[in-house]
Amino acid sequence: MALETWLIYLVAVIGLSLAPGPNGLLALTHGVMYGHKKTLFTITGGVLGFVLVIGLAMFGIGALLLASTDFLLLFKWIGGLYLIWLGIRIWRSPAMELKPIAKAQVVSHFALFRQGALAAITNPKVLLFFGAFLPQFIDPKLSLVSQFIVMAATFAVVEFAVEYLIANVATKIRPWLARSGKRFNQCCGGLFTVIGASLPLYNN
Incomplete structure (x- = not known):
């Protein structure tokens, strides 16, 4: 990949990572609930998931989804139901108690x-x-493989950095959540549910 092409790709990836989405919201929520250190596992899972998605897209599964309406609809429902389930769990979580993070959640x-x-x-x-x-x-x-390595690695590094920053910020607002933790859980849970419910309706 030419340097100028990579730089344009890097700028686009930074913009994509900064855009609100389920994984950024999850990093925020887990940062509050478990602290930024434990949220590293959430972030790592999300980044590896994105790398897998990049591989699938680059090697042809994206074309399959666009060509198969039934497969795309099924995939939308699976993703939507999972996010709704996750939203309900977060909504029902007890309000944050201001005590050591290591003891707050198991x-x-x-x-x-x-x-x-x-x-x-x-x-x-x-x-x-x-x-x-x-x-x-x-x-x-x-080589498609070498380009995949460069593009996936670039996205992984940027996404990891952005989500970890979000988790760090979330950890620092825990004192504020001692006063309004339940509303925070309901807000985040509601956002997950809305995102999940909108996936099957997305037609583009």
Whole structure:
């Protein structure tokens, strides 16, 4: 990949990572609930999920989704139902208590990793976006595998940095949440539910 092409891609990826989405919201929520250190597992799961999606998009699954209406609809419903389920769980979570994070919540690292990965993988908008976005930067004369490594690594580093920044900010607002933690949970849970409910209605 030429340097000028990579720089344009880098700017586009930064803009994409800063745009609100399920994984950024999950990093924010988990940062508040578990602290930024444990949220690293959520972020890592999400980043690896995105790398998988990039691979699927670059190697042809994006075209399959665009060609198969039934498969796309099924994928939308799976992703939507998962985000709705996640939203309900967050909505029902008890209000944040201001005590040491290590004692505030008991959750396995794998559970955090799984939630991050599923939030990325089950969102068909992401796969469709990458299916349309990545070809703009692919050079058919070069190895697709080497281009995948560069593009996936670039996105992974940027996405990880942005989500970790979000988680750090979330950790610092915990004192404020001691006064309004339940409303925060309901707001985040409601956003997840709205995003999940909108996926099957998305026709582009």
